[in-house]
Amino acid sequence: MSFILLRSRWLLTVVAACCLILSQIAIRTSSSTQRNYRYIPTDAEIVLEEVAHHQGQRRESQHLLNGRIDSNFIFNDDAHCPFRDSTIYRKVFVYPNLGDAHWMGDILSDYGHAMSNQLPSPTVWPWLYYDVQARANTTSHYDVNGQHVQYTTELLVRELLTNPNSCLRTYDPEQATLFYVPYLPSMEFHQASKTALDYSTSMYGQAILDIVQEGNHSAWERYFGLTSKYWRRRNGSDHILVFSEPFHGLLHTRNKRGHYHYIRTQQQTAAPIVISVELSTSFVNEYPECARKNILMPYPNTDGRIFNGLFQREATAMSNIIQQNLTASHHIGTESHLHLPEMSETRMNSNRPASIFYSGGNHGTCTSVRRNLEKEVYHCSKSFQVYHKHMTRRPHHGMWLSTFCPTPGGDSPSAKRMFDAVIMGCIPVVMSHDFVWPFSTEFDIREDLNPLGFSVRLNAADFETKLVNYKTCQPINKSRPAGILDQLKQLPEAEVKRWQVGLAKAADLYSWYKRDDRLVQNPLQASVLPTGGAAHRLVRELELRAGGVRWPACQREYAANPWTKNSNKKFKC
Numbered sequence: 001m002s003f004i005l006l007r008s009r010w011l012l013t014v015v016a017a018c019c020l021i022l023s024q025i026a027i028r029t030s031s032s033t034q035r036n037y038r039y040i041p042t043d044a045e046i047v048l049e050e051v052a053h054h055q056g057q058r059r060e061s062q063h064l065l066n067g068r069i070d071s072n073f074i075f076n077d078d079a080h081c082p083f084r085d086s087t088i089y090r091k092v093f094v095y096p097n098l099g100d101a102h103w104m105g106d107i108l109s110d111y112g113h114a115m116s117n118q119l120p121s122p123t124v125w126p127w128l129y130y131d132v133q134a135r136a137n138t139t140s141h142y143d144v145n146g147q148h149v150q151y152t153t154e155l156l157v158r159e160l161l162t163n164p165n166s167c168l169r170t171y172d173p174e175q176a177t178l179f180y181v182p183y184l185p186s187m188e189f190h191q192a193s194k195t196a197l198d199y200s201t202s203m204y205g206q207a208i209l210d211i212v213q214e215g216n217h218s219a220w221e222r223y224f225g226l227t228s229k230y231w232r233r234r235n236g237s238d239h240i241l242v243f244s245e246p247f248h249g250l251l252h253t254r255n256k257r258g259h260y261h262y263i264r265t266q267q268q269t270a271a272p273i274v275i276s277v278e279l280s281t282s283f284v285n286e287y288p289e290c291a292r293k294n295i296l297m298p299y300p301n302t303d304g305r306i307f308n309g310l311f312q313r314e315a316t317a318m319s320n321i322i323q324q325n326l327t328a329s330h331h332i333g334t335e336s337h338l339h340l341p342e343m344s345e346t347r348m349n350s351n352r353p354a355s356i357f358y359s360g361g362n363h364g365t366c367t368s369v370r371r372n373l374e375k376e377v378y379h380c381s382k383s384f385q386v387y388h389k390h391m392t393r394r395p396h397h398g399m400w401l402s403t404f405c406p407t408p409g410g411d412s413p414s415a416k417r418m419f420d421a422v423i424m425g426c427i428p429v430v431m432s433h434d435f436v437w438p439f440s441t442e443f444d445i446r447e448d449l450n451p452l453g454f455s456v457r458l459n460a461a462d463f464e465t466k467l468v469n470y471k472t473c474q475p476i477n478k479s480r481p482a483g484i485l486d487q488l489k490q491l492p493e494a495e496v497k498r499w500q501v502g503l504a505k506a507a508d509l510y511s512w513y514k515r516d517d518r519l520v521q522n523p524l525q526a527s528v529l530p531t532g533g534a535a536h537r538l539v540r541e542l543e544l545r546a547g548g549v550r551w552p553a554c555q556r557e558y559a560a561n562p563w564t565k566n567s568n569k570k571f572k573c
Helices: 002-035 043-051 058-065 110-116 126-137 147-151 153-162 185-190 203-214 218-224 229-233 260-265 281-286 288-293 310-332 367-380 382-390 395-400 416-423 460-464 484-489 493-509 533-548 551-560
Strands: 092-094 178-180 239-242 273-276 354-356 402-408 427-431
Touching: 092 153, 110 218, 126 185, 147 185, 153 178, 153 185, 153 239, 153 273, 153 533, 178 533, 185 203, 203 218, 273 533, 281 288, 288 551, 310 395, 354 382, 354 484, 367 382, 367 402, 367 460, 367 484, 395 402, 395 416, 402 416, 416 427, 416 493, 427 493, 493 533
Parallel strands: 092 178, 178 239, 239 273, 354 402, 402 427
Antiparallel strands: none
């Protein structure tokens, strides 16, 4: 009889908790309708859903049903987590967002407790509000065909560290060796829009600046509502900040180049571990220890069609058409402008019938390099002309179909095109002096990835002036370097094959998602856990920086050679 009563009480508790959760959903859905954004379940609701699949875990379920998360709780299926063997397994503490289930207890400041008294409330951090809008409408960072897709590093890192299937997160800050600050500056800056940019420094960005520059934690406690205890413990050297854009971070200053954004905007010489997509050759050479303190990641590509094979299948179908056009023009000879002098027969194959592909704008810095490159390829590459005439202009198809992909810098030394080329097997021809390949010997001589094994480097400064006559495609001055087509034509065939083999290793390393024909078109929007080479490498890099162990060397280095605003003001083309 007592067993039946206990069981009844347990069932009543479950039913009551479910009703409570449903009522909260109704309240928040109503609020979100007024604010025009979609409700996202709290962490507790997500975890509760996971627990529902595990029978017999009543103790854990009761903790969750009471709105609390047991910090020692471990799922039975952790053995299947891809990062189960990592030394930071259950060691990354993620600061809570306002309204999360673990927005409670000692992690909150006095201001945070005051915020709790106002819940439930439609108030969310501004970057989360824009994030919800963009995800629901498939815009901005969640538009795989849009420009902002290149700025999704902060969203991918968040997914990696908070997805319950990664098993990296701990809810007990005392057990953590790393602390992730879930601030999304790129999302906040772009406001889920193509045009509505906010260049002002937000009070949240300023709060973090106050900590790393002055050791002042008051704004953090007031505006984030969180304790500063763990910032103080190791001076923030075990805290993770993520910046998805070279020119943006805690500040959004315009018309600055060189070291400014690394040192001022993103605070890469301060204590926190900074994850970013760019560091220049000049910065790495001048501050190697500070570069090693931080983590340089590849520009991301979250288009599932690259990894599920759709783009490659489309490109393969196109290659047959292109090959027919190239072969016909080569043998008929009546259209001399379609002859293929820049291609050797060994390089012409059914998979990559075009010798070269280039697509890029003429804005930003080093525009003369890109302008001259574009004109030479457009007017003098016969295979590109056939491609451009008969095929779609989608860059992904062009890269799949080509042997070489010139990759000059963009607004800064780096550009997403460098990594797109690698992922799609097109040999990148780097034309940017200050560009640094992540995880390579260019970043740290102790790394084992040598960019010369999968890419070509040309002196971009040579292309700042016109090298060929675009009508005759002949060199303007034989005493100067030849155009890019002649330079690539002179490369030994054995080298080309060696680079193509090396691309396979680099492509895996620079991919956030594994190749899987079941992968959805928009995995970031669908909250798919990234488990590609880039994700695994990031976990490894975080392991090496747990506890802030690399900060002291950077601190000494920068103290001996502080940057001044008058030095390193420009990038080298």
